[in-house]
Amino acid sequence: xxxxxxxxxxxxxxxxxxxxxxxxxxxxxxxxxxxxxxxxxxxxxxxxxxxxxxxxxxxxxxxxxxxxxxxxxxxxxxxxxxxxxxxxxxxxxxxxxxxxxxxxxxxxxxxxxxxxxxxxxxxxxxxxxxxxxxxxxxxxxxxxxxxxxxxxxxxxxxxxxxxxxxxxxxxxxxxxxxxxxxxxxxxxxxxxxxxxxxxxxxxxxxxxxxxxxxxxxxxxxxxxxxxxxxxxxxxxxxxxxxxxxxxxxxxxxxxxxxx
Amino acid sequence: xxxxxxxxxxxxxxxxxxxxxxxxxxxxxxxxxxxxxxxxxxxxxxxxxxxxxxxxxxxxxxxxxxxxxxxxxxxxxxxxxxxxxxxxxxxxxxxxxxxxxxxxxxxxxxxxxxxxxxxxxxxxxxxxxxxxxxxxxxxxxxxxxxxxxxxxxxxxxxxxxxxxxxxxxxxxxxxxxxxxxxxxxxxxxxxxxxxxxxxxxxxxxxxxxxxxxxxxxxxxxxxxxxxxxxxxxxxxxxxxxxxxxxxxxxxxxxxxxxx
Ligand SMILES: Nc1ncnc2c1ncn2[C@@H]1O[C@H](COP(=O)(O)OP(=O)(O)OP(=O)(O)O)[C@@H](O)[C@H]1O
Ligand SMILES: [Mg+2]
Numbered sequence: 001x002x003x004x005x006x007x008x009x010x011x012x013x014x015x016x017x018x019x020x021x022x023x024x025x026x027x028x029x030x031x032x033x034x035x036x037x038x039x040x041x042x043x044x045x046x047x048x049x050x051x052x053x054x055x056x057x058x059x060x061x062x063x064x065x066x067x068x069x070x071x072x073x074x075x076x077x078x079x080x081x082x083x084x085x086x087x088x089x090x091x092x093x094x095x096x097x098x099x100x101x102x103x104x105x106x107x108x109x110x111x112x113x114x115x116x117x118x119x120x121x122x123x124x125x126x127x128x129x130x131x132x133x134x135x136x137x138x139x140x141x142x143x144x145x146x147x148x149x150x151x152x153x154x155x156x157x158x159x160x161x162x163x164x165x166x167x168x169x170x171x172x173x174x175x176x177x178x179x180x181x182x183x184x185x186x187x188x189x190x191x192x193x194x195x196x197x198x199x200x201x202x203x204x205x206x207x208x209x210x211x212x213x214x215x216x217x218x219x220x221x222x223x224x225x226x227x228x229x230x231x232x233x234x235x236x237x238x239x240x241x242x243x244x245x246x247x248x249x250x251x252x253x254x255x256x257x258x259x
Numbered sequence: 260x261x262x263x264x265x266x267x268x269x270x271x272x273x274x275x276x277x278x279x280x281x282x283x284x285x286x287x288x289x290x291x292x293x294x295x296x297x298x299x300x301x302x303x304x305x306x307x308x309x310x311x312x313x314x315x316x317x318x319x320x321x322x323x324x325x326x327x328x329x330x331x332x333x334x335x336x337x338x339x340x341x342x343x344x345x346x347x348x349x350x351x352x353x354x355x356x357x358x359x360x361x362x363x364x365x366x367x368x369x370x371x372x373x374x375x376x377x378x379x380x381x382x383x384x385x386x387x388x389x390x391x392x393x394x395x396x397x398x399x400x401x402x403x404x405x406x407x408x409x410x411x412x413x414x415x416x417x418x419x420x421x422x423x424x425x426x427x428x429x430x431x432x433x434x435x436x437x438x439x440x441x442x443x444x445x446x447x448x449x450x451x452x453x454x455x456x457x458x459x460x461x462x463x464x465x466x467x468x469x470x471x472x473x474x475x476x477x478x479x480x481x482x483x484x485x486x487x488x489x490x491x492x493x494x495x496x497x498x499x500x501x502x503x504x505x506x507x508x509x510x511x512x513x514x515x516x517x518x
Contacts, residue, residue, distance in 0.1 A: 056390045076293075080396045088394040094387040098379075111298065112396035161395075 005068040007032045007165060007197045008053065013062035014221075015048055022048050023059070024221030035191045035198040037208045037229075039243060040218035041252065046201045047091055049218070050167050053199075054088060055079050066165070084112050087163035091170050091201075093150040095142035101153050102128065102138035108161040127156040130186060132179060147174045155183065159190060166190060168200040172207045184210040205244055217243060219252070286404075286478050293398055294405040303402065307410035311372050311469070312418050318371065319364045323422040326359050327351060327429025335438055344438065348448040351430035356457040360422040362509055365468030368415060369475075369501040376407060376476025377497035381483035381490035389481070404481070407473045415469030416462035423458065460516045467512060468505050475501040 008030040015023040022045035030036050038046050051057040053064055055071065064071050071082060095104050105127055106120035115123070128138055131152040142150060151174055158166055171187065172180040184207050190196045191211075202208050208215060209229055216226035217240050225237045232244060242250030334350045380403060383389050392399045427449060434440040475497045483493035 051390070054390075054394055056393060076398075080398070083394055083396040086394060088391070090387050090391060092387055094391040096383075096388055096391070097386075107397070108395040111402070114298075157395075 004032060005065070006030055007034070007067065008199070009063075009065040009068075010053070011063045011065075013049070013052060013064065014060045015045070015052060015057060016060055021221060023052070023062075025062070026218070026222055028216060028223055028226070030197060030199060032197055033191065033195050035187070035200070035211055035213045036226075037200050037202055037212035037215050038218055039202065039205075039208060039215060041243070041254070042203075044218050045221060046218055047169055050088070050169055050199070050201065054083070054086065054167065080112075084161070085164040087158035087161060087166040089151075089154045089158040089166075089168045089171055091173075093142075093154040095150055095153055095157075097142045099142075100138070101133070101140050101142065101145070104142065104153060105138075105156045105160050107157065113161060123160060124156070127160045128153070131156045132182060148176070148179065151175060152179075152183070155186070159186075162194070163196065165197045165199070168198065168202075170201055170203065172202065172204050180204070180207055181210065187211045205246075282482075283474075283478060286481070287474065290400045290404040290408060290477075293400050294409075296401075298401070300402055300406050303406035304410050307407050308414045310375075311368065311410050311473075312414040315364075315368055315371055315418055316421065319367050319418055319422050320425045322363045322367055323355075323360065323426040324429035326363055327355060327426035327431075328433045330354055330359070330426075331430040331433035331438070335434075347430070347434055347438070347440070348445050349452040351434075352427055352449045352453045353457060355426040355430070356423050356453065356461045358461075358509075358513075360419045360426055361461045361465040361468060362505065364415065364419045364422045364465060365472065365505045365509075366502055368418070368469070369472045369498055369505060372411070373472045373476040373497040373501045374494050376473060377480040377483070377494045378490055380477055380480025381493040382480075384481060384483050385486055385490060399481075404477045407477055408470060411469035411473030412466050413469070415465040415472075419462060419465040420458075423461065463516075464509065464512050467508055471504045471508060472501045475504070 006029040008028070010026060010028040013023050013026040014021075026049065028036075038049070040046055048057060052059045053066075053071075055074065059072055062072070066082065071079070074082065095101075096107065099107065102121055102124040105124035106115075106117070109115040109120040109123060110117060125135055125138055128134070133149065133152055133156070137145070137149065142153065145153065151171070155168070155171060158168070166187075168187065172183050175183060187198060187200065188211055191198050191213075198211070200208075200211060202211075209232075212229045214226060215229055215232055216223045217237075218224075219239055225235055225240045227235065232240065235241065238251045242252050248254075330351050331347060334347050335344060338344045338346055338350070380389075383392075383403070389399050389403075392402060431440075431442070431445055431449075434445055435442050479493040479497040479500070480490075483489045
């Protein structure tokens with residue numbers, strides 16, 4: 001038994017929207033400096049889980065501890081303090097469209113960390129360069145970017161404040177395969193070199209294998225399997241097996257009408 | 260049975276109304292209570308003041324000048340019945356400063372600013388930009404809502420001051436052109452009659468209207484749901500509720516001020 005508490009500890013988490021019970025008693029531990037990837041079908045509640053951890057949604061029941069401290073229903077100013085050490089990439093990018101690209105990336109530095117604009121711009125340009133975007137792009141508005149470019153700006157914004165924990169909601173969706181692996185490498189760099197803890201969501205199994213230390217599969221509101229990434233092919237679980245091989249036949253029934 | 264149904268409907272509507280009022284009060288409470296802790300967003304306040312004040316000048320000026328012109332026409336007809344046409348300047352000055360200036364400016368700004376605020380904040384809500392603000396440790400009440408409320412409260416009275424001048428000028432033009440008023444006589448009558456309290460009462464009213472308009476824009480946008488359609492609904496609601504509340508508040512404020 002190690003003495004350090006897990007970076008994030010989730011117990012018996014429940015969240016429903018009306019009659020739609022999305023999370024139904026989810027448990028998950030994430031150790032310091034570990035990269036965990038959550039896989040699972042579309043609409044199973046992966047994004048909802050991230051939003052619960054961030055406090056954007058309040059769970060109906062259950063506990064979420066970060067560094068051993070309960071964060072569900074945390075006080076407003078304590079949460080602000082906590083969020084300073086988080087970085088989040090939203091599935092849809094969620095870039096501020098009234099601000100230019102570099103201002104988006106520098107936003108947290110200026111507002112939350114009190115950095116001077118000039119210095120923050122320098123950092124922003126560096127972060128943008130690390131996701132393959134140059135100074136010309138930095139001056140554009142988010143509306144002028146392609147989908148993949150938006151994603152990368154969102155990534156740059158998420159890591160700009162040197163967070164301790166990063167949350168990536170589908171970091172490589174919409175990117176070409178080469179840019180996808182560059183981004184994967186960036187995430188691995190953050191985790192390995194900067195000692196960051198990462199929780200990512202992805203549907204891209206190749207990417208998941210590259211960035212994960214551990215994978216967890218979400219199904220019907222619970223984590224039904226989790227383990228080291230090397231074990232996933234040997235996982236003796238028909239759900240996992242069907243998912244990672246992307247087979248239409250199996251225990252997971254998608255709600256579609258057969259043609 | 261029909262009576263019971265009707266009663267149930269009445270009860271439900273009343274409960275909904277109470278819920279909405281409570282939520283609105285909570286919204287205002289949050290915006291005002293958090294505003295006094297740093298950081299302060301002076302830039303945002305300035306930007307909003309320019310948007311509300313400067314860019315509304317053309318439409319408010321246009322409405323004011325025609326209101327003044329119509330007022331001159333109508334008062335001439337009305338006052339002729341009592342052979343009191345010489346009182347036109349007084350009537351115009353009084354009506355514009357106390358009533359027409361604030362209400363017309365308030366309604367015009369409700370259409371222009373209330374709508375655009377609801378659309379902007381509503382879009383930020385449905386595209387998760389408000390969530391992104393929170394994760395960047397920035398309080399949306401401080402960053403988005405309070406600067407708008409403050410700008411509304413401060414700017415609308417200034418706008419109304421301009422509207423007063425332009426409105427009286429409209430009345431002046433018609434009186435001099437159509438009713439052969441002596442220009443110097445008109446101006447001196449307005450000057451002698453105009454009580455500073457009338458102007459101040461009008462400005463206090465418009466300050467409240469500025470609060471109503473910006474509050475409705477922010478509130479409707481903040482709680483908008485469901486994509487583009489939801490944003491559209493929020494925009495409509497912002498304009499309609501602001502316009503109604505302006506007229507209701509106008510009555511009560513006027514009653515208060517005449518006592
Ligand atoms: N704000 C909300 N209000 C109501 N229902 C919601 C809300 N957010 C999510 N849901 C519901 O929760 C369920 C899970 O949504 P979520 O976005 O977490 O899926 P996901 O696992 O991230 O899927 P994907 O892989 O497609 O992104 C869905 O059924 C969705 O309809
Ligand atoms: Mg999702």
